Amino acid sequence: MEKYTIESDWPDNFEGFPVKELFTVLKEINSPGGTKAPESKIIAMRHFIHKYKIGVHGLKSQKGEIAI
Amino acid sequence: MKEGSLLPEKAVVGKSTIDPQLLDSSDWIQAKSFGDLDTALKIVNSTWISSTKKEEDLKRLFKDPMTIIITQPGTSGFNSLPIALAKKLHDEYGPEFINGDKVFISSHSSASKLIPSYQRIFEPRQYTPKDPKKLLNALENRNVVIVEDILTTGGSVAKFQKTLNHLGIPVRGVVSLLGNSRLRIDEKTSQTLRSALTDKQIQIKDSSFIEGMTRTEAGFLIRSLNQVKSEKKIKEFSDKFLKLVDSEKSKADKLKSIRFDHNLKNITTNINTSDNTSNFSHKELLKQFSGQVIENQKNKLDSQKEKLAIIAFQGMKIRVEFSSQKDRGQFIKNSIFSDIAKVTHIDDALIAATLNNTIIKSGKDINETDKRLSNSFDQFKSIDPEKHSFMMLTKKDYSKPVIFDLKSHSAREAVLKQIDVLRIEDLKATRLNNFNNITIKASREGQIVTTNIKDALRTKILSFQQEQKANMSKTPDPHQVKKPATKKDNIDMGLSR
Numbered sequence: 001m002e003k004y005t006i007e008s009d010w011p012d013n014f015e016g017f018p019v020k021e022l023f024t025v026l027k028e029i030n031s032p033g034g035t036k037a038p039e040s041k042i043i044a045m046r047h048f049i050h051k052y053k054i055g056v057h058g059l060k061s062q063k064g065e066i067a068i
Numbered sequence: 069m070k071e072g073s074l075l076p077e078k079a080v081v082g083k084s085t086i087d088p089q090l091l092d093s094s095d096w097i098q099a100k101s102f103g104d105l106d107t108a109l110k111i112v113n114s115t116w117i118s119s120t121k122k123e124e125d126l127k128r129l130f131k132d133p134m135t136i137i138i139t140q141p142g143t144s145g146f147n148s149l150p151i152a153l154a155k156k157l158h159d160e161y162g163p164e165f166i167n168g169d170k171v172f173i174s175s176h177s178s179a180s181k182l183i184p185s186y187q188r189i190f191e192p193r194q195y196t197p198k199d200p201k202k203l204l205n206a207l208e209n210r211n212v213v214i215v216e217d218i219l220t221t222g223g224s225v226a227k228f229q230k231t232l233n234h235l236g237i238p239v240r241g242v243v244s245l246l247g248n249s250r251l252r253i254d255e256k257t258s259q260t261l262r263s264a265l266t267d268k269q270i271q272i273k274d275s276s277f278i279e280g281m282t283r284t285e286a287g288f289l290i291r292s293l294n295q296v297k298s299e300k301k302i303k304e305f306s307d308k309f310l311k312l313v314d315s316e317k318s319k320a321d322k323l324k325s326i327r328f329d330h331n332l333k334n335i336t337t338n339i340n341t342s343d344n345t346s347n348f349s350h351k352e353l354l355k356q357f358s359g360q361v362i363e364n365q366k367n368k369l370d371s372q373k374e375k376l377a378i379i380a381f382q383g384m385k386i387r388v389e390f391s392s393q394k395d396r397g398q399f400i401k402n403s404i405f406s407d408i409a410k411v412t413h414i415d416d417a418l419i420a421a422t423l424n425n426t427i428i429k430s431g432k433d434i435n436e437t438d439k440r441l442s443n444s445f446d447q448f449k450s451i452d453p454e455k456h457s458f459m460m461l462t463k464k465d466y467s468k469p470v471i472f473d474l475k476s477h478s479a480r481e482a483v484l485k486q487i488d489v490l491r492i493e494d495l496k497a498t499r500l501n502n503f504n505n506i507t508i509k510a511s512r513e514g515q516i517v518t519t520n521i522k523d524a525l526r527t528k529i530l531s532f533q534q535e536q537k538a539n540m541s542k543t544p545d546p547h548q549v550k551k552p553a554t555k556k557d558n559i560d561m562g563l564s565r
Binding site for chain 2 (some may be wrong): 037049059064065
């Protein structure tokens with residue numbers, strides 16, 4: 001399973017940052033040393049993975065789960 | 069502290085020993101780092117060790133039908149283990165659950181698992197609700213149980229519990245698949261930590277920081293403190309630690325302010341003056357709600373066609389719908405000029421002024437130019453609090469409180485000599501919008517009074533609610549406007565936490 005593949009229907013930029021860079025931030029967060037990216041970029045990355053349902057955001061709703 | 073506001077003493081843990089082989093297994097990685105829920109379910113079922121004691125603890129935890137699970141939001145965005153455990157708990161004990169990753173934004177720069185345990189306290193987790201309104205509505209009157217995959221120091225769970233607590237959401241329990249079940253710092257460890265801090269001459273004003281730590285975090289901190297010997301290292305440690313305490317305080321203030329805003333919206337009341345059953349008159353309405361219009365600017369009134377006005381009254385936002393634009397204009401005109409003239413107590417003045425965020429900028433003499441909230445806040449923010457002198461002034465009857473920026477200390481002193489004032493002694497510009505914790509030293513008829521805005525608001529709102537409740541049980545007032553459809557009877561401002 002490849003986590004960081006950029007899909008063709010995603011935008012090039014999101015909240016003022018290139019999507020490629022947002023994925024770099026995600027990769028860095030999950031690597032030793034973390035990321036040095038500013039908080040605004042980390043938050044943009046979070047918003048992006050929320051919006052495009054990446055990782056656990058894309059999981060199908062389970063029985064008993066409440067969607068807000 | 070209220071029950072639910074403290075970190076639970078112990079978590080219910082599926083297995084207390086953490087097997088390094090399991091953490092290195094491809095299944096674990098698949099579930100933890102690639103979001104594979106099926107594999108996560110398999111791990112949860114094979115790892116969880118049942119016992120009568122655990123079953124009893126869980127039954128007790130989930131006995132209340134208002135209990136709901138929130139899975140611990142992660143940093144990777146790919147950890148499906150807490151969701152798998154929540155699903156298992158739902159299947160066996162019935163509580164509904166929320167995927168924490170979907171409702172909270174975490175803005176950490178590094179995943180916890182990659183930070184050495186002893187350093188984690190200095191890399192605090194931060195969680196911000198994605199949509200506070202929806203979240204707080206969904207969790208109203210619910211008790212929360214946090215579900216996590218692994219408790220190492222328990223720091224992430226502790227920070228998430230604090231986040232929920234500051235938002236006014238009580239946390240009743242923590243359930244984890246693996247790890248150390250002891251969460252809350254105990255008295256002995258707390259004392260040892262305080263002594264270790266005192267030994268290094270590190271003083272923290274707010275002891276709630278220590279109370280919110282886990283036992284393991286405190287243990288690591290004590291060990292780190294004991295290793296710091298040279299003066300230079302102590303200074304470095306002290307700076308780092310105090311910065312951390314300050315940053316936690318500021319995060320807490322932000323969350324409390326989200327909660328406060330939500331509550332203000334929740335107690336917004338509708339009054340429809342075109343209702344024939346209400347014997348309405350502007351005078352009476354003003355008499356009843358001696359607040360001020362807070363969402364209109366005087367110069368815009370004539371051009372606005374809406375029939376609505378929002379007024380502030382003792383910490384409540386009240387939405388008034390008028391039968392005509394003329395009625396509304398008349399009311400607003402009157403209320404601006406009467407403003408808060410009916411204020412009879414210092415607290416009313418503070419509340420009204422704070423809600424209004426009224427700022428009057430002055431030069432050498434006080435040339436009143438009322439800048440209302442919408443445009444004044446930014447101006448205020450841009451002022452360097454070190455170079456200016458702020459104070460709140462009122463008339464002798466404590467009406468019309470306003471915040472002055474007097475440009476210089478000498479101007480401030482000159483005014484102080486002439487006017488009976490409420491002096492703001494502890495106000496930082498950046499905190500104006502976050503007024504819960506502002507303590508104001510005020511002079512009133514020669515006496516110094518210390519008033520905390522938070523307490524003042526709470527007292528006022530609660531007494532107003534009680535008054536309203538009492539009034540509701542009495543015969544309706546002939547001047548009564550349509551009874552507000554409001555949630556105010558149920559609200560708990562939770563500002564005391």
